[in-house]
Amino acid sequence: MQTTLYRKYRPKNFEEIAGEADIIRTLKNSLDNDRMSHAYLFCGPRGIGKTTCARLIAKGINCMNNGISSVPCNECENCKAIDNGSFIDLIEIDAASNRGIDEIRDLKEKINYQPSKGRKKIYIIDEVHMLTKEAFNALLKTLEEPPAHVIFILATTEPDKILPTIISRCQRYDFQILSLTESKAKLREICDAEDVKIDDESLELIYDVSGGSMRDAISILERVIISCLGSEITEEKTSKIIGATSKSLLKDFYEKVQSKSMVKGVTFLDSLWEESVDIEKFFKDFARYVKDSLTEGNIEVEEGLSIIGNVYDSLNKFKYEEDKRLLGYVVLNRLLNKEKRVSEKKEPVKExxxxxxxxxEIEAGETPHINxxxxxxxxxxxxxxxxxxxxxxxxxxxxxxxxxxxxxxxxxxxxxxxxxxxxxxxxxxxxxxxxxxxxxxxxxxxxxxxxxxxxxxxxxxxxxxxxxxxxxxxxxxxxxxxxx
Incomplete structure (x- = not known):
């Protein structure tokens, strides 16, 4: 069976992890100087490397050839077992499905057993915020003073749901979503290894859809690669496959608005309709495109706010309109009329x-008092x-x-x-x-x-x-x- 790309290219050492430079440097220093904490809390959005870092810690501690090191050999029995998920001293618990007090009691009973293969037993509790309050309380004492041969690594996407008493017993690290540069570099590396030709615009589109999650980005990339087997991947192909609006299309529409030509605008919207593009989603993407351009200084503030305001005003007023092409015409009309007013040159006056x-509205029979x-x-x-x-x-x-x-x-x-x-x-x-x-x-x-x-x-x-x-x-x- 074919191994999925995100598993195939899961980092095998700290250098392969995209982003999180400060966190990676701290963890490497802790391993190289044998100053590991007894409990860690990894917080952050999904798919950005929390569990991967936890497994790399397990490898760094239990590598047979290099000893306790930030550079595991990836060749010894322990390293290979951790990579394929069969290492007996690495216990991964999904708190979403094992969230009760009974599961934590079972953990506490087995925790005193010495490691079978490695130097330390590593417990990774994923989605730890899903544990019940009773389960958290049962875990408290163990987290505070675990046996010397045990390290806990808790991972969560919602740290605000974790008891403060649990957080205070852990060394906390907050992972962030990847930047566009970091994501593109990793995706480009995978494409080169897979001998896939893809343009930068496609990688940027994949990043936008992934929301900064590396795992999601790799999964989307794999879908695009499979759909375009044997051919070069372009932004146009990528946008159709993943259902996103390409930046070149958004830029093209912005130029139509700038031209102030109703004919060009209507022709453009008709072409979108014929290609089964979701018109409402297109305009929301267009508003985001304008916002990004405004933030980057490529569009004047008043012009950008005018476009964004008119797009959302029209979408809200006609949200129950079933004919989305008609909705597109309404938005286009407002954009062109407003653009004319923003750019219109008049005789200079002070005010x-x-x-x-x-x-x-005045009640019947009521006399208005204007002055x-x-x-x-x-x-x-x-x-x-x-x-x-x-x-x-x-x-x-x-x-x-x-x-x-x-x-x-x-x-x-x-x-x-x-x-x-x-x-x-x-x-x-x-x-x-x-x-x-x-x-x-x-x-x-x-x-x-x-x-x-x-x-x-x-x-x-x-x-x-x-x-x-x-x-x-x-x-x-x-x-x-x-x-x-």
Whole structure:
């Protein structure tokens, strides 16, 4: 039977592990100087090397030729037995299926037996957070003072579910997801060993889908290799096989948006439809592509936020629309119209005030009071402004982005004037009924008045009051949170 790639290329020494340089250096120093702890806790996402490191520790301690060393020989009986999973003194326990107190009691009964083949018995408890509270309590004393011939290595993807008393008895290491560079280097190494030709764009696509997990990336790579046996692997082939949107396709669509040609955009979307591409998923991938480009500085902040906002606004408003191609047309129309406004050149003016004010629906027979006197001082509004923004953001998170540079400037004739710097996008959003009315309600409630709002933007950047130096960072961080 064919051995899967992730098992075939599982690291046999510490040098073969991708990433985690600091952790690997510490473990190697511990082995080379015979200063091993009695218990370790390896935390981190799946498929990034926690169990592999645990097995390498077992080899480093029990190698017959090299002694206790960070460089096991991989030739002796013990090293080979650990590699194929038959080493009697390496006990691996899956806590997901052996999570009760009875299993831990059984472990405690056998733990006093001396090693049969190696120097020490290594207990690897995977997904240790799955143990019951009773099982954790039964393990506590053993973890604190295990026999001298025993080393515990606990592995988990959810350390927050582990009792603090367990964590305090272990030497903890937090593993991180691999970077694109680290993942590509390892995947390229495997492809070279398998005599497979693959382009860098395909490796980047595999990394994106794997989420930084090395094991997942190798499994995806194997699927792509099998599908393309005997032929060179390109980004186009890879994207179709794994159901991901290629960056070249996303870049091509961005260029269509930049061209402001409705015909080109519609033709592009029709081609996606004919190739059975999920239009809704494509636009979500496109929004992420724009976010990444914005973060890297390849797209202007206002343009990037405008695209992201319009994509998600359209997807949310038409989420129950069954005809996804029609949804694509709607998103495209909004993107092109907004792009025209962002890039449109007008006569330079100091301030532009859009007079369009959104009012609540008026009850039948009620007389609207447009110019009702408002006894509110601008100083009072400025004092409570941070509280207003925080309250608005807790009600609708996008307010956090729209109001990031907002400043109340004056109160005049019943209106509160709010400066939004030069963000036309924020102005457009805040003037919609969806965002204007809730914000108006909050301000009226806090000022105990019937005050209404006018939003001000400036065309010329140097005419705008100096914004906070960290504005760009704040905006990018706002759209990066939770994205994941």
């Amino acid at each position: 532009i005030i859009k007079e369009k004010i959104i009012y609540k 009702e006197e408002v006894d509110v001082k601008i100083e009072d509004v400025k004092t409570m402004w941070n509280e207003i923004v925080e309250k608005a953001r807790s009600k609708k998170p996008p307010y956090g982005a729209f109001l990031i540079t907002a400043k109340p400037t004056k109160v005049d004739d019943g209106y509160l004037y709010i400066s939004l710097g030069n963000s036309l996008f924020a102005k457009d959003q805040l003037e919609t009924e969806y965002y204007n009315i809730p914000l108006q309600d909050i301000i009226q409630e806090m000022t105990k008045s019937k005050i209404k709002m006018k939003y001000i933007v400036s065309e010329e950047k140097d005419e705008v009051e100096e914004a906070d130096d960290n504005t760009l960072t704040k905006v990018i961080d706002f759209f990066s949170r939770g994205e994941n």
